Each structure stands twice: as C-alpha cells, then as structure tokens.
Amino acid sequence: MTSPLRLGIAGLGTVGTGVVRIVQRHAALLAARAGREIAISAVSARSRQKDRGVRLGAYDWEDDPVVLARRDDVDVFVELVGGDAGPAKAAVEAALELGKPVVTANKALLALNGQALAETAEATGAPLRFEAAVAGGIPVVKTLTEGLAGNRIERVMGVMNGTCNYILTRMEDAALPYDDVFAEAEALGYLEADPTLDVGGIDAAHKLALLTSIAFGTRVDFPAISLEGIERVTIDDIRAAADMGYRIKLLGVARSSGRGVESRMSPCLVPVDSPLGQLEGATNMVVLEGDAVGRIVLRGAGAGEGPTASAVMSDVIEIARGQRLPTFGQPATSLAPARQAAEPTPAPYYLRMALQDKPGALAKIATCLGEAGISIDRMRQYGHADVTAPVLIVTHRAMRSALDRAIEDMDRTGVLAGAPVALRIEEL
Amino acid sequence: MTSPLRLGIAGLGTVGTGVVRIVQRHAALLAARAGREIAISAVSARSRQKDRGVRLGAYDWEDDPVVLARRDDVDVFVELVGGDAGPAKAAVEAALELGKPVVTANKALLALNGQALAETAEATGAPLRFEAAVAGGIPVVKTLTEGLAGNRIERVMGVMNGTCNYILTRMEDAALPYDDVFAEAEALGYLEADPTLDVGGIDAAHKLALLTSIAFGTRVDFPAISLEGIERVTIDDIRAAADMGYRIKLLGVARSSGRGVESRMSPCLVPVDSPLGQLEGATNMVVLEGDAVGRIVLRGAGAGEGPTASAVMSDVIEIARGQRLPTFGQPATSLAPARQAAEPTPAPYYLRMALQDKPGALAKIATCLGEAGISIDRMRQYGHADVTAPVLIVTHRAMRSALDRAIEDMDRTGVLAGAPVALRIEEL
Numbered sequence: 001m002t003s004p005l006r007l008g009i010a011g012l013g014t015v016g017t018g019v020v021r022i023v024q025r026h027a028a029l030l031a032a033r034a035g036r037e038i039a040i041s042a043v044s045a046r047s048r049q050k051d052r053g054v055r056l057g058a059y060d061w062e063d064d065p066v067v068l069a070r071r072d073d074v075d076v077f078v079e080l081v082g083g084d085a086g087p088a089k090a091a092v093e094a095a096l097e098l099g100k101p102v103v104t105a106n107k108a109l110l111a112l113n114g115q116a117l118a119e120t121a122e123a124t125g126a127p128l129r130f131e132a133a134v135a136g137g138i139p140v141v142k143t144l145t146e147g148l149a150g151n152r153i154e155r156v157m158g159v160m161n162g163t164c165n166y167i168l169t170r171m172e173d174a175a176l177p178y179d180d181v182f183a184e185a186e187a188l189g190y191l192e193a194d195p196t197l198d199v200g201g202i203d204a205a206h207k208l209a210l211l212t213s214i215a216f217g218t219r220v221d222f223p224a225i226s227l228e229g230i231e232r233v234t235i236d237d238i239r240a241a242a243d244m245g246y247r248i249k250l251l252g253v254a255r256s257s258g259r260g261v262e263s264r265m266s267p268c269l270v271p272v273d274s275p276l277g278q279l280e281g282a283t284n285m286v287v288l289e290g291d292a293v294g295r296i297v298l299r300g301a302g303a304g305e306g307p308t309a310s311a312v313m314s315d316v317i318e319i320a321r322g323q324r325l326p327t328f329g330q331p332a333t334s335l336a337p338a339r340q341a342a343e344p345t346p347a348p349y350y351l352r353m354a355l356q357d358k359p360g361a362l363a364k365i366a367t368c369l370g371e372a373g374i375s376i377d378r379m380r381q382y383g384h385a386d387v388t389a390p391v392l393i394v395t396h397r398a399m400r401s402a403l404d405r406a407i408e409d410m411d412r413t414g415v416l417a418g419a420p421v422a423l424r425i426e427e428l
Numbered sequence: 429m430t431s432p433l434r435l436g437i438a439g440l441g442t443v444g445t446g447v448v449r450i451v452q453r454h455a456a457l458l459a460a461r462a463g464r465e466i467a468i469s470a471v472s473a474r475s476r477q478k479d480r481g482v483r484l485g486a487y488d489w490e491d492d493p494v495v496l497a498r499r500d501d502v503d504v505f506v507e508l509v510g511g512d513a514g515p516a517k518a519a520v521e522a523a524l525e526l527g528k529p530v531v532t533a534n535k536a537l538l539a540l541n542g543q544a545l546a547e548t549a550e551a552t553g554a555p556l557r558f559e560a561a562v563a564g565g566i567p568v569v570k571t572l573t574e575g576l577a578g579n580r581i582e583r584v585m586g587v588m589n590g591t592c593n594y595i596l597t598r599m600e601d602a603a604l605p606y607d608d609v610f611a612e613a614e615a616l617g618y619l620e621a622d623p624t625l626d627v628g629g630i631d632a633a634h635k636l637a638l639l640t641s642i643a644f645g646t647r648v649d650f651p652a653i654s655l656e657g658i659e660r661v662t663i664d665d666i667r668a669a670a671d672m673g674y675r676i677k678l679l680g681v682a683r684s685s686g687r688g689v690e691s692r693m694s695p696c697l698v699p700v701d702s703p704l705g706q707l708e709g710a711t712n713m714v715v716l717e718g719d720a721v722g723r724i725v726l727r728g729a730g731a732g733e734g735p736t737a738s739a740v741m742s743d744v745i746e747i748a749r750g751q752r753l754p755t756f757g758q759p760a761t762s763l764a765p766a767r768q769a770a771e772p773t774p775a776p777y778y779l780r781m782a783l784q785d786k787p788g789a790l791a792k793i794a795t796c797l798g799e800a801g802i803s804i805d806r807m808r809q810y811g812h813a814d815v816t817a818p819v820l821i822v823t824h825r826a827m828r829s830a831l832d833r834a835i836e837d838m839d840r841t842g843v844l845a846g847a848p849v850a851l852r853i854e855e856l
Contacts, residue, residue, distance in 0.1 A: 018720065022578050022720055026578070026580060029580060029645075030577075030578065032645060032758045032759075032762055033573075033577050033645075033757055033758050034577070035758075035759075131575070137720075137721035137722065137724065138724060139570075139571050139574070139575025139576070139724075142567075142570060142571070142574060142575050143567050143570070143571070143575070145461075146567070146570060146574075146742060146745070146746060147559070147567025147570050147571070147739075147742050148567070148738060148742065149458075149461050149462070149741065149742050149745040149746075150450050150454070150458065150737070150738050150740075150741025150742055150744070150745060151738055151741075152454060152457060217457075217460060217461075275703070275706075275727065278701075278703075278706065290738065291734070292446065292450055292565075292734035292735065292737055292738040292741070293565035293728065293729065293734060293735050293738035293739075294565065294728065294729045294732075294734060294735055295728065295729075296565065296566060296567075296726070296727065296728040297725075297726070297727040297728065298724070298725070298726055298727075299703065299724070299725040299726075299727075300721065300722065300723065300724040300725065301721065301722045301723075304722075306719070306720035306721060306722060307720065307721050307722055309578070309720055310576060310578050310579055310718060310720040310721035311575075311721075312578075313577065313578025313579075313720070314574060314575050314576065314577050314578055316578070317574070317577040317578060318574060318577075321751075321752075321753065322752070323749075323751040323752075323753075324749075324750070324751075325749065325751075329461055330460045330461050330463075331460075331463075334460055
C-alpha cells in the first residue's frame with residue numbers, strides 16, 4: 001500500500017464536518033477501497049471555538065484557506081467554503097496552480113468560473129472534481145461523464161433544489177399559500193441566508209449549468225439559462241394542475257437538438273404518475289436521456305451532511321485510486337461554446353386565467369389561440385360565485401413565442417380579468 | 429491524442445451489435461470523451477452469414493473467441509458470448525492471462541467464477557469490468573464501487589429481471605393467471621431459452637451475487653443466495669397484496685448487519701406507493717442504502733441492445749481513459765468470504781390461507797402465531813360462498829424461523845384448507 005493521501009479541508013460547516021466524520025469512522029474501509037489510507041493534515045474554518053461534534057485536535061489549523069491549499073502536507077484540497085469568489089476561489093486557484101487535486105461542493109464557483117478553473121486544472125495536470133456540487137448524494141456527475149459516456153445525451157432534467165420541492169409539496173399537502181409555507185421553511189432553517197438562491201431557482205440553475213456542460217460537451221454558461229423561480233406559483237395553480245393530472249415542480253431541463261442547446265430552470269407541470277411527479281419533500285431526482293441507454297432516473301438526498309459528504313468522498317477516493325478525468329468529461333480546451341437554441345422545444349402548455357363573465361368570452365380566448373396556430377387539448381371552465389370565471393386550458397404542443405403572442409392578443413380582447421398564468425408541461 | 433484503443437468483440441447478438449453500432453455512430457464523441465479513438469479490430473460470432481444490420485466488413489473475423497482474445501491488435505477483449513463456462517470463460521481467461529483488459533456482460537460467468545477471474549486479472553494487471561452484467565443500462569456497479577465508495581453499504585435491493593417484473597405487472601393489470609402471462613411472455617420472445625433462468629430468479633440472483641460482493645467487500649458467493657422464483661405467485665396473492673397496500677416484486681436483497689450478510693432473491697411485498705412498488709413493466713430498479721448517503725434509487729432499462737451496449741461502452745471508455753479499478757472494488761485477494769447470516773433480518777410477513785368454515789378456526793390460527801411470539805398487525809377475513817374462508821394476515825416483524833414454526837402448528841390444528849402462502853414484506 002502506498003503512502004496516505006492527505007487532505008486539507010477548508011470549511012467545517014455541515015458538509016466539512018461530515019467529511020471529517022467519514023474519514024475518521026471508515027479508515028479501514030476507505031483504505032481497502034482506495035488502495036491507500038485517507039488522512040487529514042489540516043483544516044480551516046471561520047471559528048476555531050465552535051463545537052462541531054467531531055475530534056479536530058489531531059489536525060493543524062489554518063486561518064487562511066489559501067495557506068491551507070498550499071501546504072506541503074496537503075495532497076488534495078477539499079473546498080467546502082462556498083461562494084463564487086473570495087477565499088474559496090483564491091484557494092482553489094492556489095491548489096490547482098500547484099498541480100494539486102481539488103474536490104469541491106461549490107456549484108456557484110464552478111457555474112461562474114468553471115471554464116477558467118478547468119483550464120488551469122488541465123494545464124497543471126490537477127484533477128478538479130465536483131460530484132458534491134450537483135444533487136448532493138446522487139452520483140450524477142459520475143453517471144453522466146462515465147456511466148453514460150457511450151451515449152449522445154439528449155436531455156437532462158431534474159428537481160435539484162430540495163427546499164423548493166419541499167415548499168411545493170407542502171403547499172399541496174397542507175393546502176397552504178406560498179407565503180405561509182415559505183415562512184415555515186424559513187423558520188425550519190431550510191432556506192439559504194439569501195432565500196432567492198433557493199426559491200428564485202439560482203442554486204438549482206448553478207447545478208443545471210454544470211450538468212449542461214458535461215452532458216453536451218459545451219462550456220459552462222450560467223447566464224444562458226432561462227430562469228424563473230417558484231415565487232409566483234399559487235395554490236390555485238397547484239390544485240388546478242392536480243385536477244388535470246399534473247404536479248408542479250421546479251424543473252431544470254437541458255436539452256440538445258437540431259435547434260441547439262436549451263437550458264431552463266422554471267416551474268413546469270409533469271404527469272402526477274411519473275417518477276418526477278411522484279417526488280415528494282426535499283428529495284432530489286435527475287432524469288438522464290441518452291440515445292443508447294434510453295431514460296435513467298436517479299433519486300436521492302440532494303443536501304445534508306451525510307449525502308453531500310458521501311459525494312465529496314467519492315471524488316477523494318477517485319483521486320486516491322489514481323483515476324484522472326477532465327473536469328467536464330473532456331478536455332476543457334475542447335469544450336465548445338453552446339449554440340443556444342432560439343427558443344425552447346415546443347411543448348404543451350398549461351394556461352390558467354380568469355374571464356369576465358360575458359357571453360362570447362371563452363370564444364374570444366379560443367380564437368386568440370387558434371390564430372396563433374395553437375390547438376387546445378383540454379379546457380375546463382369551473383363554476384364560480386363572483387363575476388369572473390376560472391378557466392384552465394391545456395394546449396397541444398406549441399412554441400412559447402406563439403403562446404406569448406396569443407396571450408398578448410387575449411389581453412387586447414378585454415375579456416381577461418388579470419394576467420393569465422402559463423406554465424410549460426414537460427413531456428416525459 | 430494517443431493511439432486508438434482496439435476492441436475485439438466476441439458475440440454479435442443484440443448487445444454485440446449494439447456495441448458495434450455505438451462505436452461506428454459516435455466515433456468523434458467517444459474520442460473526445462475517452463481521449464483516444466475507439467476502434468474495432470476483429471469480431472467473432474457463430475454465424476458469419478447472418479445480417480445484423482451493421483457493417484462488419486472492415487473487421488477481421490475469428491471463429492474462435494480464444495484466438496480473438498489473443499490477437500496482437502486487440503487491446504480490449506469484449507466478451508458478449510454468454511455462459512458460465514466454455515468459450516466465454518476460456519477466452520476471458522486467455523485475455524486476462526496476457527494482461528489484456530476484459531469487458532463482459534456475462535453475469536453467470538462472474539457469479540460462478542468471479543473470484544478466480546478477478547485474481548487472474550489482478551495478477552496480470554488487466555482490468556476486468558462488468559457494468560453490463562447487472563441491471564443493463566443502469567450504472568449500478570460504478571455507483572456502488574465509485575459513487576458510494578465513502579459509505580458503509582447497509583442494503584442493496586432491486587428488481588433486476590425485467591421479464592419477471594413484466595409478468596407480475598401484467599398479471600395484475602390484465603387479471604390473468606401466471607400460466608397465461610408466462611405463455612404470452614414466451615410468445616413475445618421475452619424469456620430466455622431456459623425460462624427458469626428468468627422466472628426461477630437465477631438470472632437475477634447472478635446479478636445479486638455480484639452486487640453483494642461489491643457492496644460488502646466479500647467474495648462472490650452465488651450458492652449462498654436464498655432463491656425462490658415467481659412460479660408460485662398467484663393472481664390471488666397479487667390481488668390480496670394490493671388490497672393491503674402492497675405490490676409483489678421479485679426482489680433481490682443483500683444486507684449486511686451484525687448478523688452477517690444475507691442475500692435473498694424471492695417474491696416480496698413492497699408498499700404500492702414506494703419507488704419499487706410503482707415500478708411497472710420490464711424496467712429495472714436498484715435501491716442502494718449507505719450510512720452516509722441514505723437511500724439512492726436508480727431506475728432504467730435492464731436489458732436490450734442500447735442500454736446494455738451503453739454499459740459495455742462505459743467500461744470500454746473507462747479503460748481508454750486509463751482508469752484502473754479492482755474488479756470488485758477492492759483487491760480480489762482482500763475480499764473475505766461472507767459470514768452468512770443464520771437467517772434473514774426480521775420482517776413483517778404476509779400470510780394468505782384458507783380456513784375451514786368452523787367456529788374457532790380463526791382463533792386457532794391466531795393462537796399459533798401468538799405462541800410463536802408473532803403479533804398480528806392486520807387481519808382480514810373475506811366473505812365466501814364455499815366451505816373455506818379466505819384469510820389474510822399481515823404480521824408485525826418476525827423471524828422467518830418463528831413464522832415457519834407457527835405455520836407447522838397451524839397445519840396440526842386441522843383448520844387449514846391447503847398450505848398457507850407466506851411472503852416477506854420488505855421494509856423500505
């Protein structure tokens with residue numbers, strides 16, 4: 001057995017503590033699997049005093065992650081600080097420049113700086129691995145870059161923010177409005193310090209940017225993601241969708257076709273009896289579609305100490321075993337900028353609107369859709385006590401641009417009471 | 429870019445043809461991902477004449493897979509012949525003895541000869557990879573040995589024979605007896621030439637033997653698997669289980685606990701609303717439970733040209749990338765014989781029986797359970813037109829040995845009409 005692989009761990013929050021715990025608890029197991037002992041030389045975190053429930057006395061302490069990354073007795077730098085700039089970025093760069101392997105759980109860092117970091121990594125021959133950055137404990141990076149490496153990937157989609165899925169599930173189960181459930185989630189400590197990262201879809205979009213790159217061999221392009229959060233999803237929409245056989249999920253979808261690459265993070269309807277539709281609570285799910293393999297579904301915990309630390313350790317063991325993979329599955333210099341599709345693939349859409357209760361109102365709406373070339377699959381008008389009539393429409397497949405045109409036309413008819421809600425139905 | 433990696437493919441059935449198709453269709457993609465071109469030097473199959481729908485003219489032809497394995501222009505030997513002995517085994521041995529990497533989809537070969545082959549592979553430094561041997565396109569070998577390498581694995585379970593799951597699903601959906609659906613499946617070509625391999629659970633048990641080894645770091649031990657097929661599952665049981673909120677699945681379960689390792693392939697009840705319970709048709713599903721990651725669920729096609737060829741190619745690309753992993757995740761010489769658990773972990777059981785319609789019959793049955801220390805969770809007696817009363821019992825957790833004792837006692841009471849059916853309820 002060769003010499004131990006020595007880690008320097010920056011960041012001792014939930015995930016960092018979990019990594020320390022695994023290294024301490026499973027020394028023999030890890031050594032058998034990795035072919036060498038896994039050790040920790042030094043750690044770094046903001047507070048030295050805090051009781052983290054793990055023994056840290058045997059490790060050196062560095063206040064500065066950059067100094068930690070450069071230590072001679074650190075073979076692998078494990079970055080669990082977070083943030084797309086600042087100390088996390090500086091320390092990762094410092095390690096890579098020295099040709100030192102880096103394992104990170106930092107989706108923001110890679111979504112915004114992935115190309116430059118991957119090029120540095122490859123220039124110096126240092127692996128830069130990030131399994132923990134996407135969907136927590138689910139080994140989706142490994143599955144895409146290795147398990148499905150023989151496939152042309154056609155679509156990657158998933159529920160990759162557990163907090164959003166918790167909120168949407170809870171709204172449905174408890175029949176509570178968004179604001180109430182949001183407040184609950186906040187009280188339970190489920191939300192990031194800046195909750196927009198969760199409910200605005202940004203955190204999930206960081207992950208989607210990374211998956212898009214490894215799926216299609218394109219450069220990470222976070223700004224290209226079309227992004228919409230769950231803030232405007234109402235209990236009315238959740239109920240109406242259920243009534244039509246759907247559930248609303250914050251769904252990330254990356255797709256490659258003749259139109260180019262499209263990458264979207266938005267509330268979508270999925271069939272209630274599909275694996276995505278059945279996903280409840282904070283669990284994550286990623287669906288991968290390849291031309292040979294068909295559809296693979298992966299499900300598991302997307303966050304939390306154990307699951308995320310498990311993903312970090314899989315990268316550490318990969319490095320200990322001497323496996324070397326380019327960061328995004330192929331050399332960074334060979335990654336092409338994604339040719340962005342002008343607009344999303346056509347899809348059925350869900351429309352919910354309130355109509356003035358006047359003769360001919362529904363006919364006018366239907367005419368607007370017809371003139372935009374959109375045909376109606378199903379329509380329901382509900383009984384109502386007030387002066388507006390709730391109407392649901394599920395269209396056949398349509399271009400989003402045509403739908404937007406139809407909605408503008410509807411607005412001009414004067415029969416709408418308020419703006420219609422339009423949500424994509426992602427076909428499975 | 430280095431020189432091409434040259435394959436020799438033995439066996440041009442569905443999977444072999446699929447591999448040829450991927451190599452031909454995705455040359456550029458594979459080269460970008462693997463870091464070198466993937467080429468085919470020569471192939472081997474029983475019939476040269478057969479039209480397989482792929483161009484084979486550019487490849488040399490060998491009649492003998494052993495000769496193919498030994499060719500100087502074959503860098504990786506791809507064994508898709510099948511069978512646990514004969515030419516498949518001889519050719520794999522020939523390649524490994526020369527230090528040549530082998531990729532195989534042959535679960536029987538490895539389930540019965542895995543230890544010896546892995547030792548040969550490691551002695552000569554040749555990787556022996558078998559992703560395609562378990563659950564087709566689902567990268568479960570990679571997930572267990574790499575993605576979850578930081579975990580102590582606690583339980584692995586899954587539906588790993590699509591034909592059996594198709595039969596059970598179809599029995600329920602069409603309300604047809606086993607024999608009718610079996611005949612249908614045979615007519616559709618879903619069954620192996622020897623159907624016992626499918627419906628007797630042998631094929632799935634081969635896969636389970638391999639998963640058990642990589643999950644727990646133990647030697648492959650096919651004979652240790654407790655094996656029961658689906659031949660005796662009746663439509664009555666499927667209906668009664670559904671009535672209690674369960675579905676019957678041919679479930680492979682490997683578990684490691686203080687009791688030792690248990691490895692079972694048998695019809696089990698699972699909750700109808702669990703991912704396993706919701707699995708329909710020929711799809712496969714594997715559930716992996718680790719101490720850090722919690723529960724990971726993988727779902728996908730378990731057989732067929734594309735999915736299985738996808739798995740073969742993932743191993744080929746792993747080899748092309750220069751990644752080297754011990755066959756069963758850790759050196760073969762370090763694998764310990766599994767300490768077999770004396771009997772399965774306690775579980776709730778489902779019991780279905782017919783009772784003589786006499787006063788006190790049910791009390792006698794309940795007494796037998798009580799005396800064996802088994803308590804009843806739920807019991808239903810159904811209305812009946814004839815002289816026997818159908819009774820369903822779901823027990824609380826019990827040892828199988830205690831249950832068997834209770835059933836023997838019941839038999840002696842004289843109130844049973846026929847032998848009771850007892851099926852394990854696997855807790856999720």
